[in-house]
Amino acid sequence: xxxxLKLTVNGQxxxxxVPPKTLLVQVLRDQLGLTGTKRGCSDSSCGAxxxxxxxxxxxxxxxxxxxxxxxxxxxVEGLAKGAELAPLQKAFLDHGAFQCxxxxxxxxMASTAxxxxxxxxxxxxxxxxxxxxxxxxxxxxxxxxxxxxxxKGEYKEEK
Amino acid sequence: xxxxxxxxxxxxxxxxxxxITGSAKYTFDLVLxxxxxxxxxxxPHPHAKxxxxxxxxxxxxxxxxxxxxxxxxxxxxxxIWRRFPELCDEEILCRKKVRYIGDAxxxxxxxxxxxxxxxxxxxxxxxxxxxxxxxxxxxxAEEAPQIHEGVELNINxxxxxxxxxxxxxxxxxxxxxEDQFVCSSQAHVCMETHDAVASFDYGGKLxxxxxxxxxxxxxxxxxxxxxxxxxxxxxxKPPTGGGFGSKFxxxxxxxxxxxxxxxxxxxxxxxxxxxxxxxxxKRRTPMYYFLKLGAKKDGTLLAKEVRVITxxxxxxxMGATALYLTGFFSSFPYKYPNYRYDGYRAYTNTAPTSAMRxxxxxxxxxxxxxxxxxxxxxLGIDPIEIRxxxxxxxxxxxxxxxxxxxxxxxxxxxxxxxxxxxRGKLPPNHGIGVSAYGFMSGGIFNWFDxxxxxxxxxxxxxxxxxVDLFTGACDVGQGSDTTLSMICAEELGVKLDDIRIHxxxxxxxxxxxxxxxxxxxxxxxxxVKRAAADAKNQLLEFAAAKMGINIVHxxxxxxxxxxxxxxxxxxxxxxxxxxxxxxxxxxxxxIGRGHYTPHRKGMISxxxxxxxxxxxxxxxxxxGRYELINVxxxxxxxxVINPVGIEGQxxxxxxxxxxxxxxxxxxxxxxxxxxxxxxxxxxxxxxxMPETKILEIDTYEPEGPFGAKEAGEGLTNPxxxxxxxAVYKAVGVxxxxxxxxxxxxxRALREKEAKKKKK
Numbered sequence: 001x002x003x004x005l006k007l008t009v010n011g012q013x014x015x016x017x018v019p020p021k022t023l024l025v026q027v028l029r030d031q032l033g034l035t036g037t038k039r040g041c042s043d044s045s046c047g048a049x050x051x052x053x054x055x056x057x058x059x060x061x062x063x064x065x066x067x068x069x070x071x072x073x074x075x076v077e078g079l080a081k082g083a084e085l086a087p088l089q090k091a092f093l094d095h096g097a098f099q100c101x102x103x104x105x106x107x108x109m110a111s112t113a114x115x116x117x118x119x120x121x122x123x124x125x126x127x128x129x130x131x132x133x134x135x136x137x138x139x140x141x142x143x144x145x146x147x148x149x150x151x152k153g154e155y156k157e158e159k
Numbered sequence: 160x161x162x163x164x165x166x167x168x169x170x171x172x173x174x175x176x177x178x179i180t181g182s183a184k185y186t187f188d189l190v191l192x193x194x195x196x197x198x199x200x201x202x203p204h205p206h207a208k209x210x211x212x213x214x215x216x217x218x219x220x221x222x223x224x225x226x227x228x229x230x231x232x233x234x235x236x237x238x239i240w241r242r243f244p245e246l247c248d249e250e251i252l253c254r255k256k257v258r259y260i261g262d263a264x265x266x267x268x269x270x271x272x273x274x275x276x277x278x279x280x281x282x283x284x285x286x287x288x289x290x291x292x293x294x295x296x297x298x299x300a301e302e303a304p305q306i307h308e309g310v311e312l313n314i315n316x317x318x319x320x321x322x323x324x325x326x327x328x329x330x331x332x333x334x335x336x337e338d339q340f341v342c343s344s345q346a347h348v349c350m351e352t353h354d355a356v357a358s359f360d361y362g363g364k365l366x367x368x369x370x371x372x373x374x375x376x377x378x379x380x381x382x383x384x385x386x387x388x389x390x391x392x393x394x395x396k397p398p399t400g401g402g403f404g405s406k407f408x409x410x411x412x413x414x415x416x417x418x419x420x421x422x423x424x425x426x427x428x429x430x431x432x433x434x435x436x437x438x439x440x441k442r443r444t445p446m447y448y449f450l451k452l453g454a455k456k457d458g459t460l461l462a463k464e465v466r467v468i469t470x471x472x473x474x475x476x477m478g479a480t481a482l483y484l485t486g487f488f489s490s491f492p493y494k495y496p497n498y499r500y501d502g503y504r505a506y507t508n509t510a511p512t513s514a515m516r517x518x519x520x521x522x523x524x525x526x527x528x529x530x531x532x533x534x535x536x537x538l539g540i541d542p543i544e545i546r547x548x549x550x551x552x553x554x555x556x557x558x559x560x561x562x563x564x565x566x567x568x569x570x571x572x573x574x575x576x577x578x579x580x581x582r583g584k585l586p587p588n589h590g591i592g593v594s595a596y597g598f599m600s601g602g603i604f605n606w607f608d609x610x611x612x613x614x615x616x617x618x619x620x621x622x623x624x625x626v627d628l629f630t631g632a633c634d635v636g637q638g639s640d641t642t643l644s645m646i647c648a649e650e651l652g653v654k655l656d657d658i659r660i661h662x663x664x665x666x667x668x669x670x671x672x673x674x675x676x677x678x679x680x681x682x683x684x685x686x687v688k689r690a691a692a693d694a695k696n697q698l699l700e701f702a703a704a705k706m707g708i709n710i711v712h713x714x715x716x717x718x719x720x721x722x723x724x725x726x727x728x729x730x731x732x733x734x735x736x737x738x739x740x741x742x743x744x745x746x747x748x749x750i751g752r753g754h755y756t757p758h759r760k761g762m763i764s765x766x767x768x769x770x771x772x773x774x775x776x777x778x779x780x781x782x783g784r785y786e787l788i789n790v791x792x793x794x795x796x797x798x799v800i801n802p803v804g805i806e807g808q809x810x811x812x813x814x815x816x817x818x819x820x821x822x823x824x825x826x827x828x829x830x831x832x833x834x835x836x837x838x839x840x841x842x843x844x845x846x847x848m849p850e851t852k853i854l855e856i857d858t859y860e861p862e863g864p865f866g867a868k869e870a871g872e873g874l875t876n877p878x879x880x881x882x883x884x885a886v887y888k889a890v891g892v893x894x895x896x897x898x899x900x901x902x903x904x905x906r907a908l909r910e911k912e913a914k915k916k917k918k
Contacts, residue, residue, distance in 0.1 A: 035188035036181015041433040045838040076181035096803035100636025101178030102350035102400030139810030140845040
């Protein structure tokens, strides 16, 4: 029996029908076609599916889609404004903060949520902010440098 | 003016904008019209006869479109060591016998994954279980069950390497050490699991999109296993979520998707679950090491004898290469005048072991560097000094094995010595351990039996001066698309932005063996450089005629300007030359070709890179817990093409190699891997990651493009040994088995205390 789900993703309202056990990540990827959000495991331990739910970082495989009813969701596709990249995205490019790129969407969303909550995190707080996200390629330090550069104001958002 | 315009500059990855916006489409993201989803049924037994497979109930389930078993295959065994039929020992869909928990027996295609999963439960497989053996030391005993027909004592393959007179040399040694070590397994844990979309059409052509390190290998192996002609198979590698050695053999997702699609003439997608990824794909080879090392009082190493037994698991895969390379790299990076290696790979009823980043060398470096520190300690010699005394130098021949041209090992030792001195006196329970290593730049021995050049590339210069670069090289995240585009831009004299790379699509790219053994920068880099030079020469012919220059002058191109090499002020626009050249060729685009296969470079590799790493740890003597504080690496890889790429390789290697040394492990019970999830398989996360420092050493490799060689895989070698040596320096306990867990350190500390009390 499918249930109605209303949610806003990247500012766009959606109304879809889903079986109750559907996960948020499944709706995002399979129904809305937002495949930027990845899945690297099935037990909420890798962080590749991290999105923002009402401003907080959430692993979208760890909640049922229906739990997001009425929520504001932001995915990696919602970071850039048109062709203009978000500061974190620019910093990731400059600092080589990704390689295979499969964890990158989750890293960007975890970092975005961190900076939304705490615009001036220390290095340790940045590490804590992405500790739920596995990256098998970079060794994290380039990601930490990229986030630090944004914290230092090296990448201004164009208004 | 610097020597290069593009090489050595800090650039954005060419695939960067796609990856940081979530727009890159991985195999995992692909959906085709009418596509079905596949799932694979796997053996729950480590060793069993397959008596009967009944798929009727599964086929009747609504939504199921097809089921395949071994009966739907052409009944061949596959293997990547194609030159040696006896090493092609894996069916993928087993017909008569399963040899490990995870061996595939059937696959289902259905309208969605849930239905496919449900159908797996309806397949009835009748097994007759057989006695199994899990430990390689037990597997080679007379009474052990035989895993493959006709393979005596379960010895899959053995390798012998020898030079000098080892027995005579040991007689001349002042001190001899004999030690044993155990190297554990490791999972690759690519963030994108193995996956494939296969689409077989009514015209008899198969197209496959797959997450792979070698689209050419997969094309050829699929041809072997389906009976299709190579040319009827097109393999496309979309952006790929990591490889690390796990993705250049034909895997169950690819094979089952192909077989199902061929049966149904519909696209079929199979994505392995994370649990399958841990239990039913190949992994790093566990090794039992027996080492004998002899030295003079002054630290001169005279002889080394190495015996290794490796846990092969159920099939060969790339295990034969790992067995050879661990023996070869056991002599690295030192000049042993006398050396002997005997390695045996035993079949066991466990998940097969194969290639993983470092390919046998992380094992040999851990054991070798541990024992070398023990020797230095016995002789009262500084660890740096003993390495300096015996370390390889440029233009050194490993007797009968390999020729090393460039080698910056000694500069690396100097830098690390300086780093340790700068660190000064360490706080209590801190220790810095040192480990030196070397690695190859691509393999030479043609076990795959390819008739093609190892690497090739095509460069097409279009009317607007933009360049299309076609190459079979596979970017799996390591950044070869960027590095090769940089090489192309530099050689042709254009901007990086002028290059558009098309890679790893067998339908449009010339063959390349793929991304393994650190081969892309040197081998494919040479092919790309030659292709770009070919295109450039064609352009320069027109330019010379147009400029009417004296025959004694040379022309070159740089920064999109064609100029006289010895009078750079005389030049014309590259774009104008391109337009006229194409007009002059009756409208044909300028096409340059290049290929590279190492010739007369021995059997192993055309070039080697070197480095020295220092790891600092702080150990809590009460609990054995320790923290990786800092890992500093002095590293040389010839000319640095892509500095951002090298930094990423280096730091990333420390995450993976540090994990190998510190926490990653795959404990088993009766062949069953006990931690098949990221929650239970401990990886280094951001909070565990040490500070990293890179000390780059300049070298120039004559065989490499612009002097470049390997950079990235070799960096997986030193860390476990550096950690072992650091723990010893910190608290005086020596751990000979990987991983070096806090528990082992704790137990060793208690044992040490108990011994002290006894005295």
